Amino acid sequence: MKKDETTIEKKSDVSTFEPKIVAFLCNWCSYAGADLAGVSRFQYPPNIRVIKVPCSGRINPLYIIKALYSGVDGVLVSGCHPGDCHYISGNFYARRKFALLKKFLSYIGIEQERVQFSWVSAAEGARFAQIIEKVVGEIKRLGPLTYFCKD
């Protein structure tokens, strides 16, 4: 299709359901951590679509809501541990935004596990694989996110 973003159709039942999860990975830590996980052959489910961003602070809540609106089943935002940020304070600002967004989304009734945040440093390949394992497992149990589908 000519337009870059499309809305993915919702056709699946829970047992064979393979969730589509967008993962915003911060270029300096989490993306490197994901690389390390791949290089060291850590197995983790293939359900995440990685979007590399300069810093977790770059993630505007609008992008997360746009991802949910476009038909993905879950969003993960992963950045450097507080203090390791390449831009010093990017993830500190992000942390406050994510704290409020997480509480707000669960307050209005979206399952807790749909939008998750994590800190993964460049050296923690194993930790990255475990987190992805956990996130994908939780979202697979929840089933497809039908709240934002075009009816």
Added chain:
Amino acid sequence: MVKERRGSVILDKKDFENFFSLLAEKYTIFGPSQDDNGDAFTKIDSPQSLKLHYKNTHLSLKSYFFPQTETLLTFDNHMKITKGKENETEEQTKCSILFGVRPCDATAIYFLDKVFQESSPPDPYYVKRRSVTRIISFACTDPSSTCFCTSVACGPDSEKGSDIIFFELDGHYLVKQITQEGEEILEGVKELLKPVTDKHIEEKDRSMVAARHKLRKIFEVSNFVKKLENFEAPYWEKLHQKCLGCGICTYMCPTCHCFDMTDEVTGSGGRRVRTWDSCMFPLFTLHASGHNPRPTQKERMRQRLMHKFNYAPKIFGEVFCVGCGRCVVHCPVNLDLRSVVQQIMEEQ
């Protein structure tokens, strides 16, 4: 008096039940009932759920024929149009009736017919819905304080746009058939109807005079139309100051018909969708080059008034306002159309 009698008949209130069920066999009926936003038109199965003593619906009835969101056509990934092609005719099984419409809303539909049906090329989506819907209106006996239909070319017993009009008398209804379709409806229920007598007509006229008495005539609309010829008048400067440019007055207005057309892409193709739009929004006339013929709220508010009170009379010969008062009631800053008109009339 004779001319009046030709189309009128009487229906006793006690026959109302089976009048309704007779109609319900041939037509699907929509009528006023309570929803959590005040009164709205919903599908009515039994006359008990009809709530005929209501001031007016919260939203106007234009969304029945001109819905806020409507798919014009859908296309697949290879740009081939899959729905909404030429003269597509899904057969609609039963005609439907909007029962208990207020005369001002019916008159508004009459104006929308002029825009979408009578001026060429006709709008097929509007015509498909309008041609299978009949309108039975109920004359107003108890207008609310924000109604000003008598100040514009409308009134508590305006017949424009409706097929049949009911006048409530004590004990029975005076039913007046206005259009050919109205006659067909009454044909089906002939046995319940009784001939009308002069007493009934006097009673009806008395109730209408009482209703008109409650509606203060605030301005003479024909003078207002002429007054608006002065486009660059100074009063526009201060009239718009309060306006915050939201879309409430245009979306609640029964005669506002402006719309937007945009494309949407879904996984396996997409659709072209028509949605309501408002001249009060800045993007309404923004050119791709950045030029905007109506850059500030002054021009936009002037456009809203000029379109209804000056341009529509020139194009369609009708003032596109029915005085229902919805824009007055819902404006967040209480920018009252009646006081705007009065301020303009007082200027030299």
Added chain:
Amino acid sequence: MSNPYVPMPAKIDDIIIENEARDIKTLKVSFTDKDDWKRFAFMPGQFAEISIFGAGECPIGIASSPTEKGYLLFTVKRAGLVTMQLHRAERGEIIGLRGPLGNTYPLHKMEGHNILIIGGGFAFTTLRAAIKYIIEENNRKRFDDITVIYGARTPGELIYKKELWEWEKRRDMKTYITVDRGDKDWKRREGFVPSVLKEISPRVNETIALVCGPPIMIKFTLPVLDELGFMPESIFLSLEMRMKCGIGKCGRCNIGHKYVCKDGPVFSFAELQELPSEY
């Protein structure tokens, strides 16, 4: 009942880049379905709603004349959402055409008169259609002499260059091409269109002027025409407004009580003087 919102499919046969900045392209388009040609019978001055599914629609003037059989030309400047997608289109792609929309240049009224055509920048599309229609063999004799004044900011911005040079060589019409700022190998005239018009001061009686260009050029050209003695009834302007439906229903392209898409886009200056100056 035919649906006025359904576009007719058309294929892009050729794409010509018109200016150095590469933000103006001419699309050569032909209908995929043969009998759409009859439904699309148009005259110079009219426009069509070009639609790219997924992006939307936009009103573009028809640059080709009805005398050029077998194809239509649309010159598109990259400005908004749809024009950006049009500029990304490749040869052979399918677009949608809705139209012909709007009114035409007053060609019947122009018969037996001199014609003065003033164009500016990239708003020369429908004027090109008018010129090609007038100078076509069996139409030419119905019109007296023709003067064309066309200007752009720089030589690179001139569009339809090949045809401009051909028209300059023709003896049955006078063509004046100007640019605001020439460059080193620009040998022709330099100056704004209004000043060139004053300098040439073409004959006024029995002459009808067609003017189309950016608002700044129109603002300075009209007084010059007035000075030369042109009557407002014999000056015609083609206007541009934001449009969506193109059939006078969506209520956004009005100037006063006239809809530019239905009662326009060509208005006589006399008509425009009666309408409020909100365009």
Added chain:
Amino acid sequence: MKPSEHEIINTVKKLLADKKIDLFIGYEQGTLPLRTSPCFLVNPDDSNKLIWNSFCANNLTVYLSRIMPNGKNKKFKRIGILCKGCDSRSLTGLIREKQIKREDLYIIGISCQGIIDSRKLLPQLNSDEILSIDEDDDSIIVKLKSGEERFKRNHYLYDACLNCAYPTPGEYDMLVRTAKYAPQVSVPDPAVKEFMGKPREERWRIFEHELSKCIRCYACRNVCPNCYCKECFAEQTKPTWFGVTSERSDLLFYHLTRIFHQAGRCVDCGACVRACPMNINLRLFTRMLVDEVKERFGYEPGLSIKEQSVLAAFEIDDKQEFMTEPEKGT
């Protein structure tokens, strides 16, 4: 005419007369029962149009960012404005976010005794027979053709005013003292707490149902002083974030994003709830963020000009209990 009104009118007349301010934004009598309307005064002698009563609901600071886009206006160099407690917090927010300069304003603060919600009071009386409306400390007195009726004030206040903690403005050039209304300590809103107790599916059903009534008229955005963006995300086309239809997914996108844009900025003045023609209870969602920001970061917006926006600052030891950690022991 109550003393507070008198005081306002005289001040404004003097200010306009000595050219201290070029424009004054206040309230004037509305044309609908139980309603008032914003008014803009330029010459001193029509300043007796100004009124003050318990129906002055509009948050007037919304006009400041429009009259003075990025803090400048050729005609009106200095603007006077009448501010209740919550309005002045919005104003302080605009100053904090550099939309307007404090020295360009002359703020007449007025301590507010709570604003009456006309949608709650109007159904209680027959609006056609109203002759006049008066009020005293604890009730509204309505003279009707059929006699006089008294309505207890706290039964008909706007939800936002019910347990208002800041009825008196913090930032003003002149304060008109009227309130006999003791400010409470700001407490989490009971409706929000009660909503939080509900099961998740029901919360989503209520959220979705409330927002499905929306007709996308953008009144909630246009009346909010915090919504001053030149190009709102809802109207962007490059990129187009979401559709313009009034279907469920577009309404959810618009409201979710707009509400979250108020995180740490909303002062709960209730303007959006008042403006909504479809009676959507937006406050049930915006108020949650206000309580969350207070409880989590101990921050309340709009209390002092020198404060910093909560999301434009951070603490090293901000709580991060919500972060996802891998399963222990794997």
